[in-house]
Amino acid sequence: MLSLLRNLTEVTTVLAGVVLASFLLVYWLPGAPAELYGGQEASQRDIERLRQRMGLDQPVWVQITNYAYRLLGGDLGESLRSGKPVSQEIAARLPTTLRLAGLAVLVSLAIAIPAGLASAANPQGLASRLVDWASLTVLAVPVYWLGLILILLFAVTLRWLPPSGSESFAHLLLPALALGMHTGAASARVLQASLDDAMKQAYVRTAQGKGLTPSRVLWLHALPNALIPVVTYFGMEVGRLLGGTVLTETVFAVNGIGRFLVTSIAFRDYPAVAGVVLFIALAVTITNAAADVLCRLLDPRTRRER
Amino acid sequence: MMRHPAGLGKRHRLLLGGCMTSLLIATALVGPSIVSQDPLAIALDQALAPPSLAHPLGRDALGRDLLARTVYGARVALLISFLGVILGASAGIMLGVWAGYAGGWRESVAMRLVDVLLAFPGFLLALVAATLLGPGTINLAVAVGFFSFPTFARVARAMTRSLKQELYVTAARSLGASDLWIFFRHLLRNAAGPLISLTALRMGLSLATASGLSFLGLGPPAPTPDWGSMLDAGREYLWLAPRLVLAPGAALFFSSLGLYLLGDGLRRPEDRP
Numbered sequence: 391m392l393s394l395l396r397n398l399t400e401v402t403t404v405l406a407g408v409v410l411a412s413f414l415l416v417y418w419l420p421g422a423p424a425e426l427y428g429g430q431e432a433s434q435r436d437i438e439r440l441r442q443r444m445g446l447d448q449p450v451w452v453q454i455t456n457y458a459y460r461l462l463g464g465d466l467g468e469s470l471r472s473g474k475p476v477s478q479e480i481a482a483r484l485p486t487t488l489r490l491a492g493l494a495v496l497v498s499l500a501i502a503i504p505a506g507l508a509s510a511a512n513p514q515g516l517a518s519r520l521v522d523w524a525s526l527t528v529l530a531v532p533v534y535w536l537g538l539i540l541i542l543l544f545a546v547t548l549r550w551l552p553p554s555g556s557e558s559f560a561h562l563l564l565p566a567l568a569l570g571m572h573t574g575a576a577s578a579r580v581l582q583a584s585l586d587d588a589m590k591q592a593y594v595r596t597a598q599g600k601g602l603t604p605s606r607v608l609w610l611h612a613l614p615n616a617l618i619p620v621v622t623y624f625g626m627e628v629g630r631l632l633g634g635t636v637l638t639e640t641v642f643a644v645n646g647i648g649r650f651l652v653t654s655i656a657f658r659d660y661p662a663v664a665g666v667v668l669f670i671a672l673a674v675t676i677t678n679a680a681a682d683v684l685c686r687l688l689d690p691r692t693r694r695e696r
Numbered sequence: 697m698m699r700h701p702a703g704l705g706k707r708h709r710l711l712l713g714g715c716m717t718s719l720l721i722a723t724a725l726v727g728p729s730i731v732s733q734d735p736l737a738i739a740l741d742q743a744l745a746p747p748s749l750a751h752p753l754g755r756d757a758l759g760r761d762l763l764a765r766t767v768y769g770a771r772v773a774l775l776i777s778f779l780g781v782i783l784g785a786s787a788g789i790m791l792g793v794w795a796g797y798a799g800g801w802r803e804s805v806a807m808r809l810v811d812v813l814l815a816f817p818g819f820l821l822a823l824v825a826a827t828l829l830g831p832g833t834i835n836l837a838v839a840v841g842f843f844s845f846p847t848f849a850r851v852a853r854a855m856t857r858s859l860k861q862e863l864y865v866t867a868a869r870s871l872g873a874s875d876l877w878i879f880f881r882h883l884l885r886n887a888a889g890p891l892i893s894l895t896a897l898r899m900g901l902s903l904a905t906a907s908g909l910s911f912l913g914l915g916p917p918a919p920t921p922d923w924g925s926m927l928d929a930g931r932e933y934l935w936l937a938p939r940l941v942l943a944p945g946a947a948l949f950f951s952s953l954g955l956y957l958l959g960d961g962l963r964r965p966e967d968r969p
Contacts, residue, residue, distance in 0.1 A: 400811070407812030415824065526960070530953035532904040534911055535945035538931055542938050553934075633817030637908050641931070652912055655827050667824055671815045 394683070401679045408675065412668035413457045416467065416660050466665035471657050476665035480647055486556050487646030490565055490639070491631050495624070497570025498577055502620070505574075506581030510608060510616075513586055521578060528575035533634050537568040537641035554643035565642040569634050573627050577620055584619040588612040618689050625681020629674040710961030713896075716954025724770040733761035735768040735921045744937050753943050756926075757933060765921040766943045772922045773951060776833065777903040780840030784902075785895055787841065788848025793883055795849070796856025797875070807853065813846040821846075822905050826914040833916045840906045844898045851894060855887040862886075890963070897959030900952045907948055923948045 441447050448456075460467075466476035505525070509518030544564060545553035555561045588594065589612050597611045598604075635648035643649070647666055654662035733751065739759030747754040753762035795806035813821060826839035859865065859882070868878050909915055910924030918925075923944040930940030 400808075403808050404811045404815050407808065408815050411812060411816075415828075526956065527953065530900065530904075530956045531949050532907060532945070532952065534908060535927065535941075535948060538927065538934065538941050538945065542934055542941070546935055546938070629815075629817035630819075633819035636819065636823065637911065640912065651823075655823070656913070663824070663827065667816065667820060670817065670820060674817060675815045 394686075397679065397682060401675060404675050405672065408668065408671045409458060409461060410454070412664045412671075413454055415664040415667065461668075466668065467661040469654070469662045470659045471654070471662065476662050479650060479662065480665060480669055483645060483647045483650050486562075486644060487632075487635055487639070487648060490556075490562050490569065490635060490644060490646060491628075493562055493566035494570035494573065494631055494634075497566050498572075498574035498627075501571065501574030502577040502581050505578040506585055506616075507608070507613070509582050510585035510589060510612065511604075513589075518582070521582060525575040525578050525582075528571055531571075533568055533572055534637040534641045536571060537565065537638055540564045540568055541642070556642075556644040556646065561642075562644070565638045565644055568641070569631060569638045572634065573624075573631060577623055577627070580623045581616060581620050585612060585616040588616040591615075615689075618685055621688065622681055622685050625678050625684075628677040629670075632670045632673060706961050706963075708961075709957045713954050713957025713959070713961050716950060717896075717958050720770060720774060720951045720954055723767060724774045727767040727770060728764075731761075731764045731767045733764040735760060735764040736919050737761070744933065746937075747939070753939060754937065756940055757929065762939065762943055765926060766923070766947050768921040769923045769926065769944060769947060770951070772833065772916055772920060773903055773907065773948070776837045776840060776906045777899045777955075779834075779837035780902045780906060781844055781895055781899045783838060783841030784844030785848045785891070785898070788845040788850075789852040789884070789887075789891065791845075792849040792852025792854075793856045793879060793887070796853040797860060797879065797883065803853070806849070810846045810849045810853075813842075814850075818843045818847075818901075819905055819908060822909060823912070823914070826909050831914050831917060833920070836906055836909060836915050839909065839914075840902045843905050844902060847898065848891070848894065852887060852891065855890065856883055859883055859886055893959050893962035895959070896955055896962055900955030900959060903948065903952050903955065 446453070464477050466480070468474065469476050469479055472479065505521045509515070509521045512518060541553045541564065544551045551564050552561050553564075589608075591612075594607060594612055597607045602611075632648075635644075635646060636651055637648070638644070639646045639648035640652050647669070651663060651666040654666065737760060739755065742755050742759035743757055745751065745755040745759065751761050751763065753766065756762055756765065791806055791810070795803040816824070822839045822843040825842040826836060829835035829839060862882075865878060865882055868882055873881075906915070907922070907924030907927070910922050911928045913925070913928065915924050916922050926944040927941055927948075930937075930944070933940050
């Protein structure tokens with residue numbers, strides 16, 4: 391219980407830091423935001439009025455408090471490009487990104503679990519070596535190049551799937567494959583290592599000694615324990631998945647928050663940039679904490695250790 | 697902790713990764729003097745010309761030689777990833793070793809700062825940094841440095857904490873050695889092995905990150921031959937001339953894989969990643 395409390399304070403500190411960082415991003419860097427809002431034709435008086443309206447003439451700590459206060463109500467400011475609230479812009483695109491990330495997680499599980507199991511059955515065998523090489527190779531492929539190769543293969547040459555867009559399930563299949571392959575390869579390695587570790591434990595020997603079949607030992611005794619590090623790993627991967635959507639969505643012209651971030655950068659729409667970045671950082675922090683708690687529920691030993 | 701099946705030994709990785717990385721370095725150093733074509737020479741009437749004897753990979757949309765551009769691209773790639781990792785590593789190691797050595801509230805403050813940076817996915821951190829700094833080769837390297845900084849800080853701090861308790865550190869301190877001496881002579885030197893392997897690994901990742909940023913238009917300015925921006929320009933011609941995407945991408949993949957294998961091969965079994 392005490393460790394959970396400590397965790398909570400740690401997470402809160404990080405969240406506060408993340409909010410502060412995003413505040414600095416919109417209001418202090420680069421150049422004065424009022425000049426940006428006003429555009430090139432704005433006169434000195436217009437800019438002065440804008441500064442007043444945006445609260446930029448107030449002391450910094452008042453500005454930060456106001457920013458945090460508005461944030462609590464879900465207000466991320468207004469997009470310079472569309473004039474609409476950034477939170478609305480994100481909310482409109484979030485379902486697409488979530489669908490993409492969810493599909494990518496499915497893809498990676500479909501890669502990682504069979505690969506991990508195949509190599510656990512015989513750690514010195516051919517399958518294990520193959521998984522090892524293949525995962526290392528996939529990890530070195532840049533995610534956007536993988537995306538381009540997939541488009542070339544499945545959309546240009548074979549004409550099985552659409553090359554870009556996000557209208558239907560079929561449109562999201564290639565981006566999910568590109569995005570999930572990395573996580574799949576990385577988590578296959580994690581599962582491989584942790585299964586290898588689990589197979590050496592005393593309870594596996596006991597189970598084998600009882601005369602259980604090898605597959606029973608693997609599925610019912612080793613796998614459940616070996617999956618715990620994979621859960622932690624997936625918690626950490628959420629960040630990489632969301633970061634990866636930036637490139638993947640750009641390559642496949644998927645209209646999610648990643649592409650919104652890239653177009654906002656191109657338009658120097660800093661409130662939108664800060665809003666998306668803040669949103670992703672919050673999501674990452676919260677999922678990491680959740681994965682931590684989940685692991686503690688799954689593995690009673692970690693509860694006592696701390 | 698990764699455990700490797702016997703079939704793919706550490707020595708194999710080290711050897712293969714070393715060879716691939718050497719080839720990358722050699723290409724960056726002497727490649728441009730071997731390739732006779734100018735990577736910047738525009739020939740609009742020859743746009744998208746297919747491969748020929750003089751231009752083994754053909755020409756791009758502006759009629760520039762694709763092979764020359766890919767070879768010259770190795771320079772930018774190596775420069776940015778190396779500079780980026782060195783910047784991120786030195787800043788991260790300094791902070792991490794200092795925090796681990798100082799302990800107490802200073803350590804807590806430094807590590808919370810690192811935690812805040814780690815809350816942003818690495819690529820996003822570099823993306824934000826690159827946006828704020830604006831495009832350009834050196835700016836891109838600094839942005840990539842941000843990407844590696846928190847990782848190095850964390851690893852260096854963890855290692856310092858465990859090394860600090862070693863007897864030789866206590867002995868040095870009781871002999872009256874200064875903090876700075878202990879820092880460089882004892883802590884940094886004993887942490888060097890794992891940090892070197894991490895550096896190679898991070899260089900591979902930095903290469904992918906840097907080219908990803910220039911793919912998004914945040915890289916070196918326009919005519920510079922750079923794999924990321926070549927990929928961005930080439931994807932419009934995916935139907936007409938896929939080689940525009942295949943050549944720089946393959947170079948990028950080859951280089952990352954080499955650095956990745958090298959970093960993995962350098963890692964001793966007892967080092968944590």
